[in-house]
Amino acid sequence: MLTIKNLKAQINGKPILKGINLEIKAGEVHAIMGPNGSGKSTLASVLAGRDYVEVTNGEVLFMGQNLLELAPEERARMGIFLGFQYPVEIPGVSMVTFMRTAVNEIRKYRNLPQLSASDFLKYMREKKELVEIDTQLTNRSVNEGFSGGEKKKNEIFQMAMLEPKLAILDETDSGLDIDALRIVANGVNKLKRPDNAYLVITHYQRLLDYIVPDVVHVLYDGKIVKTAGKELALELEEKGYDWIKKEFQNL
Amino acid sequence: MTTTVFQQLAIDNIKSVFEQQFDDLINEPEWLRQQRKQAFQLFLEAGFPTRKNEAYKYTSLEQHFSGKFTYLSHALCEKINIEEVFNCDVPSLDTHLIILVNGWYYASPNQELLKQTPEGIIFGSLREAIKQHPAIVQQHLKTYFSSLASSLDYINMALMQDGLLVYIPQHAKLDKPIQVINLVVAEEAVQIYPRHLIVSESSNVVQILFCDHSLNASPFLMNGTMDIYLKDFAKVDFYRIQNAHNHSIQITNNHIYQSAHSVFKSVYVTLHGGTVRNNIYVHMNGEYSKNSMYGLWLADKNQHVDYFTHVNHNVPNAESNQFFKGILDDEATGIFSGNIYVDKNAQKTNAYQSNKNLIISQNARVRSKPQLEIYADDVKCSHGSATGKLNDDAMFYLRSRGISHKESCQLLMFAFASDITKEIEIEPLKAEIEGLVDKRLRGELSRCNRCSISCS
Numbered sequence: 226m227l228t229i230k231n232l233k234a235q236i237n238g239k240p241i242l243k244g245i246n247l248e249i250k251a252g253e254v255h256a257i258m259g260p261n262g263s264g265k266s267t268l269a270s271v272l273a274g275r276d277y278v279e280v281t282n283g284e285v286l287f288m289g290q291n292l293l294e295l296a297p298e299e300r301a302r303m304g305i306f307l308g309f310q311y312p313v314e315i316p317g318v319s320m321v322t323f324m325r326t327a328v329n330e331i332r333k334y335r336n337l338p339q340l341s342a343s344d345f346l347k348y349m350r351e352k353k354e355l356v357e358i359d360t361q362l363t364n365r366s367v368n369e370g371f372s373g374g375e376k377k378k379n380e381i382f383q384m385a386m387l388e389p390k391l392a393i394l395d396e397t398d399s400g401l402d403i404d405a406l407r408i409v410a411n412g413v414n415k416l417k418r419p420d421n422a423y424l425v426i427t428h429y430q431r432l433l434d435y436i437v438p439d440v441v442h443v444l445y446d447g448k449i450v451k452t453a454g455k456e457l458a459l460e461l462e463e464k465g466y467d468w469i470k471k472e473f474q475n476l
Numbered sequence: 477m478t479t480t481v482f483q484q485l486a487i488d489n490i491k492s493v494f495e496q497q498f499d500d501l502i503n504e505p506e507w508l509r510q511q512r513k514q515a516f517q518l519f520l521e522a523g524f525p526t527r528k529n530e531a532y533k534y535t536s537l538e539q540h541f542s543g544k545f546t547y548l549s550h551a552l553c554e555k556i557n558i559e560e561v562f563n564c565d566v567p568s569l570d571t572h573l574i575i576l577v578n579g580w581y582y583a584s585p586n587q588e589l590l591k592q593t594p595e596g597i598i599f600g601s602l603r604e605a606i607k608q609h610p611a612i613v614q615q616h617l618k619t620y621f622s623s624l625a626s627s628l629d630y631i632n633m634a635l636m637q638d639g640l641l642v643y644i645p646q647h648a649k650l651d652k653p654i655q656v657i658n659l660v661v662a663e664e665a666v667q668i669y670p671r672h673l674i675v676s677e678s679s680n681v682v683q684i685l686f687c688d689h690s691l692n693a694s695p696f697l698m699n700g701t702m703d704i705y706l707k708d709f710a711k712v713d714f715y716r717i718q719n720a721h722n723h724s725i726q727i728t729n730n731h732i733y734q735s736a737h738s739v740f741k742s743v744y745v746t747l748h749g750g751t752v753r754n755n756i757y758v759h760m761n762g763e764y765s766k767n768s769m770y771g772l773w774l775a776d777k778n779q780h781v782d783y784f785t786h787v788n789h790n791v792p793n794a795e796s797n798q799f800f801k802g803i804l805d806d807e808a809t810g811i812f813s814g815n816i817y818v819d820k821n822a823q824k825t826n827a828y829q830s831n832k833n834l835i836i837s838q839n840a841r842v843r844s845k846p847q848l849e850i851y852a853d854d855v856k857c858s859h860g861s862a863t864g865k866l867n868d869d870a871m872f873y874l875r876s877r878g879i880s881h882k883e884s885c886q887l888l889m890f891a892f893a894s895d896i897t898k899e900i901e902i903e904p905l906k907a908e909i910e911g912l913v914d915k916r917l918r919g920e921l922s923r924c925n926r927c928s929i930s931c932s
Binding site for chain 1: 867869870872873874875876877878879880881883884887888890891892894895
């Protein structure tokens with residue numbers, strides 16, 4: 226589904242990603258862990274199409290297409306979803322308008338008919354129940370005045386609405402209490418299907434108790450330095466990142 | 477003081493119109509003729525404002541006034557069938573509809589020029605009211621030579637045609653809003669001088685809606701003046717939708733006089749117009765009075781929109797709020813110049829002012845001048861101004877959900893505008909205006925030939 230080959234990227238001339246290789250297949254859950262500043266969020270930004278990150282080398286294929294030449298909205302319509310680390314507040318744009326516009330744009334791309342107002346509301350209600358989001362939240366402006374937990378739950382709700390093929394969750398667990406964490410993880414698990422995939426970016430092993438990864442990667446200094454099964458996450462939790470740093474800082 | 481060529485041309489133009497017209501006004505009462513003369517003298521003394529005048533620094537009007545515009549000394553209604561050309565059809569917006577054509581009150585043959593209810597509410601043609609109720613009109617047109625009046629007001633007084641009069645006596649209640657459609661329908665370029673007077677003595681809310689439109693693309697110059705008097709405990713909601721074509725020059729001079737405990741709320745929405753200058757002067761003359769003003773302008777191409785406000789707090793314990801927003805695209809210019817003046821007696825004044833602008837194109841320009849002048853020492857006042865482009869983070873967030881760049885811009889611009897439109901308290905009107913703003917921002921409302929609120 227997603228193939229990243231020797232991806233290098235910089236921000237304001239400073240190299241951040243220094244040759245990433247990654248292969249994600251349908252049905253898989255990949256976790257990317259790593260210390261602060263290792264390039265995790267930059268990788269997510271590159272995949273979603275944020276323009277302040279400049280790709281200097283390498284390629285990214287998604288469903289066989291060159292992802293890097295597509296606008297963010299085209300990537301989203303193809304099935305890329307980014308769960309933001311810091312969801313943006315947009316006063317004056319209601320959740321309903323936002324989601325209805327997005328769902329219909331994606332349906333148009335998939336050659337599906339536009340949803341009528343009542344069908345849309347019904348669809349939204351189903352998804353709200355599925356991800357256990359407070360029903361009041363969708364009556365408000367996008368993320369405006371939402372608590373940290375509400376914002377993250379709202380990301381999962383949007384993911385449920387848009388039914389992506391590849392969801393990249395950028396530190397969706399940060400700032401969540403244990404109940405919110407469980408709701409977020411449950412949402413992900415319910416939405417998991419053989420034809421979609423997840424890339425879960427996190428600092429902590431905690432989230433991975435709930436969302437069990439097939440593969441765990443460690444990103445350090447712009448490169449994936451270790452790849453293993455889910456037991457790697459436990460090892461990192463126990464030992465921290467220092468041993469990785471020691472092992473690789475001289476390379 | 478040196479006079480520029482355009483300034484002299486403008487003065488000469490106005491002079492010649494005044495001299496030609498004055499004899500035609502022989503049927504007017506003597507006090508009005510005197511007042512016109514007096515206003516004309518004041519205009520000659522004050523001269524025509526140019527960009528050297530701080531209040532007109534960013535908008536030069538003398539060039540417009542130096543152009544050739546015909547003055548219509550009577551209504552042109554017989555030539556057209558307004559009902560046929562114009563159909564204002566807004567479902568669920570039930571109003572007393574009043575139509576002004578080229579500055580003149582329009583009434584079909586079987587329609588009266590002035591209505592009077594059993595409670596004593598009077599509304600209709602100002603000119604007719606001068607005949608039937610001279611006392612009410614004279615009293616309020618006289619106080620008009622106020623400290624804040626400008627040359628543009630003097631010109632209007634000297635050349636005024638007709639307009640709206642609304643008088644609401646104490647305890648009376650107007651059953652539905654008054655809607656004024658201010659139309660320009662001339663074949664040739666015309667200059668028009670509407671004059672409106674609104675007086676409320678009632679503590680019941682009076683809602684008044686003005687829509688400015690043009691029916692064809694002939695250039696025109698409008699210099700209108702409106703006086704609104706709120707007596708003790710009066711409540712007035714005022715809405716003005718400006719949507720004339722882009723070859724028009726529209727100047728409005730609005731004077732609001734507030735007595736004790738009165739509440740005035742106004743929302744201005746400028747959708748179209750070549751050069752628009754709105755002067756809004758507020759006199760907080762009564763304690764515990766409250767004034768809220770909201771304004772929104774959407775300008776593109778070469779449009780030039782200039783809002784100028786001046787709020788005078790003359791007494792203690794009054795409150796005023798100003799919130800004005802502009803969206804500027806292409807080569808358009810948007811200007812906000814706002815003044816809060818707090819007299820040394822006006823202790824415990826609360827006065828706030830904010831102007832925000834969104835710039836869509838690199839060539840659009842914004843001038844913003846929020847000003848405070850405070851002579852009292854126990855007041856709460858604030859002013860602020862911010863101008864920027866669409867927020868990158870918000871744009872990316874929307875696009876990352878599959879929404880196109882264009883649609884994301886649209887959503888954000890509409891959200892920006894909705895801070896103002898949400899203040900419209902007549903629900904069907906609000907829905908219509910929001911629909912219009914949406915269309916306008918999409919560039920689909922190039923010129924509206926019918927009433928804006930029937931464009932659906």
